[in-house]
Amino acid sequence: MKNISRLRYFIYLSLIIIGGCTTGKKALQKGDYDASVLKAVGRLQNSPKNTEAQEVLKTAYSFALQDHLRKIEDAKLSNDPFRWESILYDYQKLNQLADEINSCPACLVIVPNAGKYIKAVEESKYNAATARYNSGLSYLEVNTRQSAKKAYYEFEKVQNLQANYKDIKIKLEDAYWAAVTRVVIQPIRVNSPTYKLSADYFQQQIDQFIADYARNKFVVFYTEQQATNQKIAPDQVLSLDFDDFIVGQTYVKERVEKLKRDSVEIGQTRDGKPIYGTVKATLSIFEKNISSSGLLDMTITDWQSRKIVNQQKFPGTYVWRDRWASFKGDERALSKQQLALTRRKQIVPPPPSTLFVEFTKPIYNQLVDQVGAFYNNY
Template structure:
């Protein structure tokens, strides 16, 4: 209380009296603390009412709420009521300040909405939303909030990816389906709506922007085979035995041929976002993707005892049949998809 934190002083005194109703210090502090707190909030209320702040009624409402909260705390403590009898709650005053706060937010929303820009419409939406929370069903706040929302929304039509090869049509369709799922489930920013071309045509949507995706280039199945020959030998290997059946040690040799096959597939996807009205490109990004399928096997000539267990295992491995081209196509698009959705999210999340 001496530090001027009257609300905390009241709460602490109430807490002590709830656990110890005869606490003399708390009984002595509570009346003074409550009186100081009450006068402090009433002074702030008068100051707020006299100000020219558009949102002054929210300060008024906040202080009435604090007073009523303190009164509720005291009313929950029988010992407290012996020193602060019948504290008054400001119920009607709180209701009036809440209504006035809602009206102020509604009027502010109208001002923003009449500015006729997307940014101001977004501000108007939040003002009408706050108005609804403070003063439910005040005038046509719900309808105005809806008007502000659609004035703030950016409509984006996403054009399908064109792949001029029937060989990769299924993989291309799957990649497109992933993109369609992403834009269909996008919900990070309520003021951004994506449409497919079919949806836009069906709903007669006039877009604000057009997002197009095209592969600048892609190569599937570039094959590289490398052979590495290792000359191996191992000493102190039993190569026979004497007549006395004693082991004979010697050196064994072998030539190991290790084959490594890499099949590389890669592509470059171009993202272009164009303003529908001005036809100006507002964003352009490129996303590379690469997938390398690897296989290895070996063969040898000579004595297999010159080989390690790992080398010997490689010689027993056969050359693997690589995945078909449509699978390779799909694999190199996976890192492209991850980059693409991250970039779209980054660009539009706070748009």
């Protein structure tokens, strides 16, 4: 019985502690008035007659109101050009508290006049947008790519504050294109008609990469044809050339193994008993490797100064392999795997155009990784 009584006591005590926390009293003692109000409201929605939550709400809302209004007045007296954003924040927090209280009937008895600052919020948004707009204009006047990026971000904030503020859409567009680096990628040059189709496939992969590129919105890639059609004056030109490539370099290697296996049944006696002995064979294993490789040069050049801003070389190799074997002697000397290898026929290797495509795959992966990394924060 004593144990049951103790258990009930601890459960009761736990409920009191939990109830005390959820009324917002703890947050009030810490000076977190907003959180205290929200917790008290939540408590009163579930338990309208909770006296502690009633007292907490009354005190916490009074303190929260005074605290936000004080911060607003302090901000209005400051010289910070972006002070209206902090003013807006405090007005919005007051409106949020008012909405929470107004949605709770029991709370309205405690705080019947939780007012909302709708007009003040709209005025603060407009003033905050004006400050960001003027800041954006100042950055735009500097007339550099980096300042244009800053202008773009300022105009973005304006649009978030006031979607139809003045000519913000035009200013965003102006700032964006002033910040953009236009990169024209020249077609890959391969001085061999044999591999033209394969090089075209590699070019298509690159064209797809630049069409899908979205890592940095301030970098726009164009093919040479697109730049010509759209009359684009590039900021940079990215050229790709194969310094060298070899396709279909063939190596055939033969390895000869002398095989022997003991205790193999090689016959029978007249009365039918097995005769065991040693069997031998000579196994010739052939391995054909067809190697194809190349080295791609990537050069990024500033269009106006003609200076190289980045240059890298990317190697690629692909080796096609085939194995087969033949033997002389007793096949019982061979393992199952060795015997299977002797029954394989030589495979016809891929055509040179396919080998060309294969060795360019690792080159392509290196290329797009490095291009992405170079322009990621450009």
